[in-house]
Amino acid sequence: MKDRLAEFLNRPLIIGNRTISGRLVLAPMTHLGHIAMRELLAAFGGFGLLFSEMCSAGRIPHENRETSALFRWRDQELPYLVCQIVGSDPATMARAAAKIEAAGFFGIDLNFGCAVAAICSRSSGAALLKQPHLAAAIVKTVRQSVSIPVFVKFRTGWQDCPLAAVDLARRFEAAGADALTFHPRVAPDRRSRPPRWEYIGMVKQAVSIPVFGNGNVFSRADCIRMLALTGCDGIAIGRMAVARPWIFAEWSRGLSVTPRIYGDTALRLSELLPLYFDEIRAVRRFKKFALYFAANFRFGHYLYTRIFRASDMEAIRSILRSFFQTLPELTLRPNMNLFNN
Numbered sequence: 001m002k003d004r005l006a007e008f009l010n011r012p013l014i015i016g017n018r019t020i021s022g023r024l025v026l027a028p029m030t031h032l033g034h035i036a037m038r039e040l041l042a043a044f045g046g047f048g049l050l051f052s053e054m055c056s057a058g059r060i061p062h063e064n065r066e067t068s069a070l071f072r073w074r075d076q077e078l079p080y081l082v083c084q085i086v087g088s089d090p091a092t093m094a095r096a097a098a099k100i101e102a103a104g105f106f107g108i109d110l111n112f113g114c115a116v117a118a119i120c121s122r123s124s125g126a127a128l129l130k131q132p133h134l135a136a137a138i139v140k141t142v143r144q145s146v147s148i149p150v151f152v153k154f155r156t157g158w159q160d161c162p163l164a165a166v167d168l169a170r171r172f173e174a175a176g177a178d179a180l181t182f183h184p185r186v187a188p189d190r191r192s193r194p195p196r197w198e199y200i201g202m203v204k205q206a207v208s209i210p211v212f213g214n215g216n217v218f219s220r221a222d223c224i225r226m227l228a229l230t231g232c233d234g235i236a237i238g239r240m241a242v243a244r245p246w247i248f249a250e251w252s253r254g255l256s257v258t259p260r261i262y263g264d265t266a267l268r269l270s271e272l273l274p275l276y277f278d279e280i281r282a283v284r285r286f287k288k289f290a291l292y293f294a295a296n297f298r299f300g301h302y303l304y305t306r307i308f309r310a311s312d313m314e315a316i317r318s319i320l321r322s323f324f325q326t327l328p329e330l331t332l333r334p335n336m337n338l339f340n341n
Ligand SMILES: Cc1cc2nc3c(=O)[nH]c(=O)nc-3n(C[C@H](O)[C@H](O)[C@H](O)COP(=O)(O)O)c2cc1C
Pocket: 027, 028, 029, 030, 031, 032, 053, 054, 084, 111, 113, 114, 153, 183, 214, 215, 216, 217, 236, 237, 238, 239, 240, 341
């Protein structure tokens, strides 16, 4: 039987002056979408783009890729890697964008969605949704300073009003954005309430640039439903791509998944992290990953708690080996107690 979902997901998509080979992308995630995780994802493939962790625009001009924990990449991933930046000053954002372009990234993503207090108190991230003129000025200034694709990732706003999101989307397009990633939740919302997917359809209708829908796509069925309901051009997957890094390959390439993939993949990440981070940072990042990975299993809490208490990577590896000695029972949907962190 023809896999219609895979057929759609493998359709090329034009973004600005470039084309991507697939419609599924990795959403930007701090402390999860790092260089080691991206190497893990790249080995499976099946995505159109990967988005980096959020980088401070003010810091980028001073960052050294050899020593930075965030502004870091492998040369092989540059053709499909988008660097996300956060900030509130148009000139600072443009300077960072110019360095990102010079480094050879596929594109730049402007973070207008982060609702963390430390970011919003500096008028950055989702705080910019309260200042649409400034947000549009950032898009325009960045657009004028680079020729690579400029993406904007944003949320509904600070009130549950889809018309405000539609207005923002139009402003971003008019200011020169090449694509939008829309996460239809209000800014103060963590991830507990479901996102309003119908708003993605409204944003898609309002602009002619590609729109990536985002939020709570956990299964093939979710993916099909979001595409059908909203007509979006692609989907940005966050937590589920961390929990199952092969998900892009599974949905778009028909990768057949065996139960062994879980243990093998977690062990592989435990090998990759120390190649790029010192022991403390590597262990911290593995623990962050473990929260989402453990959500796959019926006894995920048990696995997560043991990993959380581990003092080093070797201890983590032996916990993994013992947990995966017998094949653990999977949950149908991820365990939300772990996932909603
Ligand atoms: C731990 C974590 C860190 C995140 N960091 C960022 C970030 O730095 N920039 C950003 O735009 N979104 C960030 N997000 C939001 C995700 O990109 C995405 O919008 C959200 O997780 C919903 O998608 P999902 O349901 O597929 O996970 C983060 C999400 C999580 C869970």
